[in-house]
Amino acid sequence: MGSADLAPRLAAYAARRMPTASDVEVRDLSRISGGASRQTYRFRLTWSEDGAPRERRMILRRDPPVSLIDTERRVEFEAYRAFFGSKVPVPEMIWLEEGTEALDLPFSVAAEITGYEAAPALLWTEPYLAAHETLARNKWTILGEIARADPFALGLDQVMPPPEPEGCWVRELGMWETVLDADEAEPLPIARAAIRWLRANPPPPAQKIGVVHGDFRTGNFLYDRQGDIHGVLDWEMAHLGDPLEDLGWSLNPVWNFKRDLAGGLVPDGVAIAYWEAASGLRADPAAVHWWTLFNCVKGQAIWISSARAWIDGGNREPIMVLPAWGLQNPQDRAILKVMDHL
Amino acid sequence: MKPDIPAVLAELAGLVARNAAPGLDPAERAGALSLSAALLGMAAEAWDGAAQRLVEENRALRALLADAGDRTGPDAGLAGAKDEDLKISVLSATNARLRAGLIALHAVVEGEDSPEARALESRIWQELRLSTERRRMSSALA
Incomplete structure (x- = not known):
């Protein structure tokens, strides 16, 4: 389905969801490039209500047949909803459609947050360079706020099964090792060595069961020139678990963007201090090391599975090849670095 | 790749x-x-460097497996071969077999408690580091 066919069908769906609205139209629908796990479009929804014209900018995210990350869209939707209006800035979720009748594939619609940037590359240019300290403080403070949140009070345990504190690492490592087993197109001696080490040196039990964003990194939030963050995006891999898991993902060296700084912004120790202050939790160095190495393995599993989706023909979009070619070797080098073998 | x-x-x-x-x-x-x-x-x-990288790496892996002696078990036969067919697809398939053999050898060596095992393990990590050097690209994303 091209954009021309999509717009009227989306407008018809919106009209059904807005019974008091009339003249519902979808305008300026255009695809946003880069999304590997969802097909993402921006558009303007216009309608009349109470005799007045209305307009709202929105984002449509549609599941492709095979994506880089296979996730439950309801989990993602509820994670956004849980944090809307909190200290963790997220876009407002509007509709979730799990059926395929309306647009052939399941989808969600959210309010668009406009006027900010997400691309990491801009951060290494003026005027953004001057805002790195502020951005880093905001980034790891927000991540700490996610860790501080009570997933049971937010009702997220209804859609995300909570593990036992001592079982967080077993579940996550087992899940991503299974992905590697199923999807690797060639042997991965470095990742396999890391997995053996992780199993032989388990981390302590989680201090609490918290919300884990699952992909909190530079590039997955909207920022401005002052270093303020206006939206945390890409909650596809959200789940409940050890909050240190998110900290470890943010410290995965592939997200340093060749700058040898956490997220390309500040030294690891500075990032960890912001996170500890906001979360109220302790980042035990050995546990952080374990979760950082785990996240290197998780990253490799994601890059490998994107290659697998392309090889098997389920998704031949070039975005599926880019991480496989562009991140697999850097991820191996990140593993070596974290294991002190580089 | x-x-x-x-x-x-x-x-x-x-x-x-x-x-x-x-x-x-x-x-x-x-x-x-x-x-x-x-x-x-x-x-x-x-x-340009694909065939060179694979030939060089296959040679290094065969040397490691040969020096590991009995530890290689059923993969011992991998150590003695040569790359006669230089098509990248053939070299890649051989490379995959050798790297699978390296994974098995690495796990065996980790379980041994001897100076020889530690020396071999050190050589395996050195080869793994070199394997990432061979695969480095200026256009990589990270």
């Missing part, structure tokens, strides 16, 4: 041809072509 470069290039040829058609959404066209350009750049960078 997986997916294999020839398969990706063939797919990109079709994608570029489709994007030459009039009437496409400019944003979709721009996204498809910019990603294609990035992949073409990576393929170009990997192309």
